[in-house]
Amino acid sequence: MNPDPIDDLRNAWLATIAATDRAGAQLHGAGPPGRRLPWQDAVTECWRALSLVYAGVAAARDPAIWASDRDTGSAGEVLAGLRAAQGDADRAAALAARVRTRLSAAEDRLRRTRIVADATAARHLAAAIVRLDLVVTRLAVGTRRIDRSVAALTGAPTAAPDPDPPSTSATGRTTSTSTSTDEIARGCRTASALVRNRRRTHQTTPRRRLRMIKERPW
Amino acid sequence: MVTDPHAALRSLLAGRLHGHERRLRRFAEPDWRRYADLLAGALLVAVRRRFVAGQDRAPVIRFVASARERYDATGRDVDPAVAEALVWAALGERPPVPDNVPTIVARTVLLLGLLEDEGLTDRERDDVLAAAARAADDSTQDAEQHQPTAGDQQ
Numbered sequence: 001m002n003p004d005p006i007d008d009l010r011n012a013w014l015a016t017i018a019a020t021d022r023a024g025a026q027l028h029g030a031g032p033p034g035r036r037l038p039w040q041d042a043v044t045e046c047w048r049a050l051s052l053v054y055a056g057v058a059a060a061r062d063p064a065i066w067a068s069d070r071d072t073g074s075a076g077e078v079l080a081g082l083r084a085a086q087g088d089a090d091r092a093a094a095l096a097a098r099v100r101t102r103l104s105a106a107e108d109r110l111r112r113t114r115i116v117a118d119a120t121a122a123r124h125l126a127a128a129i130v131r132l133d134l135v136v137t138r139l140a141v142g143t144r145r146i147d148r149s150v151a152a153l154t155g156a157p158t159a160a161p162d163p164d165p166p167s168t169s170a171t172g173r174t175t176s177t178s179t180s181t182d183e184i185a186r187g188c189r190t191a192s193a194l195v196r197n198r199r200r201t202h203q204t205t206p207r208r209r210l211r212m213i214k215e216r217p218w
Numbered sequence: 219m220v221t222d223p224h225a226a227l228r229s230l231l232a233g234r235l236h237g238h239e240r241r242l243r244r245f246a247e248p249d250w251r252r253y254a255d256l257l258a259g260a261l262l263v264a265v266r267r268r269f270v271a272g273q274d275r276a277p278v279i280r281f282v283a284s285a286r287e288r289y290d291a292t293g294r295d296v297d298p299a300v301a302e303a304l305v306w307a308a309l310g311e312r313p314p315v316p317d318n319v320p321t322i323v324a325r326t327v328l329l330l331g332l333l334e335d336e337g338l339t340d341r342e343r344d345d346v347l348a349a350a351a352r353a354a355d356d357s358t359q360d361a362e363q364h365q366p367t368a369g370d371q372q
Contacts, residue, residue, distance in 0.1 A: 097276075133284065137335040140268050140277065147270065181250040187322025188242055188253065194289045194296075194327060196235055201291070 082150050089143045093136050100132045223253035224351060227260065230326070231333055231343055254317060255357065259350035261325050264332040265308035267346075278305050285331030300324045 107125035110118040226241035245253065269278060282301045290296040301324040306312040315321050333343065 133280075134335060136277070137268065137281075138337075141336055144267055144270060181247045183319050184250045184254045184317065184322055185242075185245070187319040188250075188326070190295060190319065191323045191326035192230070192235065192239055192242070194291075194323070195230070195330065197291060198289050199233075199235065 079150060079153050082146050082153070086143060086146050086150070089139055089146065093139045093143075096132055096136045096139065100129055100136070103129050103132065223249050223256055224347065226253060227256050227350075228344070228347055231260075231330070231347070232340070252354070254322065255354035256347075256350050257322070257325050257329065258317075259353035259357070260346060261304065261329045261332075262308045262353055263346050263349045264329055264336075265305055267336065268332060269305065269309055271309040271311055278302060281305070281331065281335075282328070284335075285327050288331060288334075289327045296320075296324050296327050301328055304328060 103125050107122045107129065110122040110125065113119075222241055222244065226238055226245075229235075229238035229241060242253075268281075279302065282298055282305065285301065286293070286296045286298060297320045300315060300320050303312055303315050304321065304324055305328065307314050333346070336342075338346065
C-alpha cells in the first residue's frame with residue numbers, strides 16, 4: 001500500500017467510479033441474454049475497489065499517522081484529501097445508483113419475456129443489483145467515517161460519534177418507561193419469529209445443495 | 219459487566235436465535251425495559267453510522283424496503299411508515315416514535331438489516347452494543363432528571 005493513505009483513498013474512490021461507469025456503459029449494449037455479461041466483472045471490481053477504500057480508511061484512522069501529520073503541519077493537506085475523497089464517494093454512489101436503475105429496468109424486461117434463457121439472465125441481474133446495493137451501502141458507511149475523520153481533525157462536532165454514544169438529546173428519550181412490558185415482549189417475539197422464518201427460508205440442506213450443483217448447466 | 223438483556227441482544231445480532239429466545243424467556247419486567255432501551259440505543263448508533271441528517275430521502279426508503287424484503291415475507295409485519303419514522307427520529311429529524319409492538323418489530327428488523335449490510339466483525343458488533351448501552355444509560359439518566367417529583371406535582 002502507498003505510504004500516503006489519502007492518496008490510496010482517492011485512488012480507491014476513482015477506481016470505484018471507473019468500475020461503475022464501465023458497468024453502466026457495458027449494460028447499455030448488453031449482449032445476448034444468458035451469456036456472462038462483462039459488467040458482472042465490473043461489479044466485482046467495485047468490490048475490490050471498496051476493499052481498498054476500507055484499507056485507506058483504516059490507515060487514515062491510525063493515530064500514529066495523525067500525530068505525524070500534526071507534527072509536520074500537513075493537517076491541511078490531509079483535510080483537503082479527505083474532502084476530495086468525500087466528493088469522489090458521493091459521485092461513486094450516484095453512479096452506482098444510476099447503474100442500479102438500469103439493471104432493474106433490464107431485469108424487469110428480461111423477466112417478463114417468459115423465455116428460460118432470459119429468466120436466467122434476469123436472475124444474474126438481480127444478483128448484481130443486490131451487490132450494487134451493498135456497494136452503495138458501504139460507500140455510505142465509508143463516507144460517514146470520513147465525516148468523522150474530518151470532524152476529528154477540525155475539532156467540529158460530529159453527528160455520529162463512534163464508538164462514543166450518540167447524543168440522545170437530538171432524538172429525544174430512547175427509554176421505554178411509558179410502554180407496557182407486555183407490548184415489548186410481544187414485539188420481541190414477533191421480531192424473533194420473523195428472523196427465524198427468514199433463516200428457515202434461506203437455509204439449504206446439504207442434500208438440496210448437492211442437487212443444485214448436479215443440476216447446474218455447465 | 220454483560221447483563222442478560224445485553225447478552226440477549228448480542229445473541230440475536232450474532233444469529234444465535236436459540237440463545238436469544240432462551241434469554242427472552244427468563245426476562246423479568248426490568249429486563250424487558252432494559253432490552254427495549256438497548257435496542258433503541260443500538261438502532262440509534264447503527265443508523266448514524268450509515269445515514270446523516272438532512273440527506274436524501276431515497277436511500278432511507280430503499281433501505282427500509284430492503285429490510286422488509288429480507289424479513290417481512292408477508293408484508294404485514296413491518297410497517298414502512300413506522301420504520302422510516304424510526305430512521306428519521308434516530309437522525310434527529312423527527313420526534314421520537316412511541317414504543318409499541320410495531321415499533322419494536324420495526325426497530326429489530328432495521329437494526330439487523332443495518333448490521334448485516336455493514337458486515338461487521340464480532341468485535342465491531344460488540345463496540346456497537348457497548349455504544350448502545352452507553353446511549354441507553356444516558357437516556358435513562360435524562361428521563362430520571364425530567365421525571366416530576368412528588369414535590370413538583372403539589
